[in-house]
Amino acid sequence: MAKYLLLKHYRGIPDPLPGTDSPMSEWTEQEVADHIAFMNTVADDLRERGEFVDAQALSPEGTFVRYDGEGRPPVTDGPFAETKDLIAGWMVIDVDSVERAHEAAAYLSSAPGKGGRPIHEWIEVRPFLTEVPTVTE
Amino acid sequence: MDDLLKVVGPQALGVLVRRGVDFAAAEDAVQEALLEAVRRWPDGEPDDPVGWLVTVAWRKHLDVVRAESARRRRELRDHVEPAPGPAQQQDDTLLLLFLCCHPALTPSSAVALTLRAVGGLTTRQIASAYLVPEATMAQRISRAKRTVAAEGVSGPGDLGRVLRVLYLIFNEGYGGDVDLAAEAIRLTRQLSAATSDPEAAGLLALTLLHHARRGSRFTPAGALVPLAEQDRALWDTDLIAEGVAVLQRALARDRLGEFQCQAAIAALHADAPTAGETDWPQVLDWYDELTTFTDSPVVALNRVVALAQVDGPRVGLRALEAVPDDVPRRTAVAAYLHARAGDLRTAGRLYAEAARQAASVAERDHLTRQAARLHGA
Numbered sequence: 001m002a003k004y005l006l007l008k009h010y011r012g013i014p015d016p017l018p019g020t021d022s023p024m025s026e027w028t029e030q031e032v033a034d035h036i037a038f039m040n041t042v043a044d045d046l047r048e049r050g051e052f053v054d055a056q057a058l059s060p061e062g063t064f065v066r067y068d069g070e071g072r073p074p075v076t077d078g079p080f081a082e083t084k085d086l087i088a089g090w091m092v093i094d095v096d097s098v099e100r101a102h103e104a105a106a107y108l109s110s111a112p113g114k115g116g117r118p119i120h121e122w123i124e125v126r127p128f129l130t131e132v133p134t135v136t137e
Numbered sequence: 138m139d140d141l142l143k144v145v146g147p148q149a150l151g152v153l154v155r156r157g158v159d160f161a162a163a164e165d166a167v168q169e170a171l172l173e174a175v176r177r178w179p180d181g182e183p184d185d186p187v188g189w190l191v192t193v194a195w196r197k198h199l200d201v202v203r204a205e206s207a208r209r210r211r212e213l214r215d216h217v218e219p220a221p222g223p224a225q226q227q228d229d230t231l232l233l234l235f236l237c238c239h240p241a242l243t244p245s246s247a248v249a250l251t252l253r254a255v256g257g258l259t260t261r262q263i264a265s266a267y268l269v270p271e272a273t274m275a276q277r278i279s280r281a282k283r284t285v286a287a288e289g290v291s292g293p294g295d296l297g298r299v300l301r302v303l304y305l306i307f308n309e310g311y312g313g314d315v316d317l318a319a320e321a322i323r324l325t326r327q328l329s330a331a332t333s334d335p336e337a338a339g340l341l342a343l344t345l346l347h348h349a350r351r352g353s354r355f356t357p358a359g360a361l362v363p364l365a366e367q368d369r370a371l372w373d374t375d376l377i378a379e380g381v382a383v384l385q386r387a388l389a390r391d392r393l394g395e396f397q398c399q400a401a402i403a404a405l406h407a408d409a410p411t412a413g414e415t416d417w418p419q420v421l422d423w424y425d426e427l428t429t430f431t432d433s434p435v436v437a438l439n440r441v442v443a444l445a446q447v448d449g450p451r452v453g454l455r456a457l458e459a460v461p462d463d464v465p466r467r468t469a470v471a472a473y474l475h476a477r478a479g480d481l482r483t484a485g486r487l488y489a490e491a492a493r494q495a496a497s498v499a500e501r502d503h504l505t506r507q508a509a510r511l512h513g514a
Contacts, residue, residue, distance in 0.1 A: 001245045001267065001309065050246070050277025053269050094269045096243045129498045131309075 012085025235294025
């Protein structure tokens with residue numbers, strides 16, 4: 001009964017496991033299809049377990065926007081993201097424990113890639129800030 | 138004659154619909170009446186064909202309605218009335234609670250099933266209380282039902298588990314239109330009435346006492362107000378009186394448990410006219426009792442707070458060293474004790490660190506304000 005955000009990153013993640021960093025553009029059509037089918041299976045399984053809250057994919061293109069004073073148009077910088085980190089998409093789950101959240105993230109990370117082998121993708125797991133429990137003292 | 142029927146049929150249908158008959162049922166009735174017309178009118182056409190059709194269709198419709206309701210009554214009677222046999226003398230609510238808190242279920246599944254089956258909430262209400270999609274909650278509940286059906290009832294239910302599930306419901310924040318704390322109290326009342334267990338009464342007392350102070354825990358803007366700074370005029374004295382009475386009856390049974398100890402501590406806080414008049418030595422005694430039932434590090438941390446109130450912040454800080462580092466709010470307690478001991482610089486640094494570790498926005502804001510206050514000091 002705690003929500004966690006599972007974050008997929010385009011970049012900014014720790015070093016990949018050796019031999020698992022072949023980009024999707026080098027996969028066969030079937031390998032890509034299998035990968036996508038697996039991701040949908042993960043979402044379906046979480047839904048079936050009653051743990052799925054939300055999932056969205058994000059475009060790699062983003063713009064930094066800033067307030068620049070009264071009556072002046074917002075300042076934009078980009079669309080090139082200057083950050084070393086870039087978020088590709090998210091999944092929100094509602095689970096019983098942080099261990100279960102890690103298990104679900106590892107499942108998501110086990111999606112097949114080139115040669116049908118797991119891609120061992122890093123998934124960032126972030127807890128939601130929630131309501132305060134009533135009992136504190 | 139076919140042409141005549143084509144004209145009068147729709148007219149009769151219009152009359153029935155205007156009388157309030159549902160369209161599909163009206164159409165059926167008029168079709169029946171038209172069949173009668175085909176059989177009879179060759180022997181002599183009525184003076185008022187539309188009136189004839191309406192009368193016959195109306196009678197057909199009434200026949201259908203009567204047959205339907207009679208059938209429904211029969212089905213309901215068969216469904217609701219138990220088969221003859223010896224009556225079972227037991228409280229079904231209790232059985233249902235034990236089933237919903239089955240050991241094979243995860244805590245969140247037990248909570249969802251309890252709210253649905255015993256609490257009678259809709260799936261939508263439960264989903265909105267826990268801020269998850271309705272489909273997710275529906276899945277959680279039907280999965281829980283399947284698990285319970287597959288596992289069945291094995292031996293007597295575990296009351297301790299039921300109490301923990303009800304406590305979870307009470308403690309859960311809520312974002313929907315259902316007050317989960319009130320719902321937990323309602324269910325705990327039922328449970329307490331159905332069993333003579335003093336711990337069920339202990340949980341009821343505990344939740345009543347905490348609920349009584351609810352109106353003072355946050356400012357209208359949503360900021361957290363710590364116990365010592367709460368406006369005690371906002372506390373619900375009726376609920377406090379009831380909680381204390383329930384607790385005293387339970388304690389008189391002389392079968393102490395975790396929830397009774399916690400309720401006793403809550404009662405001592407509720408009983409103090411001002412924070413300064415809190416009977417900390419007694420609170421500390423109850424924490425010592427409580428630690429004989431649980432080795433929870435959270436309880437150990439709370440005991441440190443009571444100890445510091447009795448023997449001073451330095452003694453508290455020494456006792457804090459025995460509490461594991463990863464216990465939530467440990468850093469906040471350390472900050473508080475350093476501030477009490479006069480080491481404001483360390484306190485400020487620890488408050489800022491505690492704010493980063495906070496599990497809720499309200500708590501984080503509160504701790505950040507404390508850090509900011511000491512930053513200026």
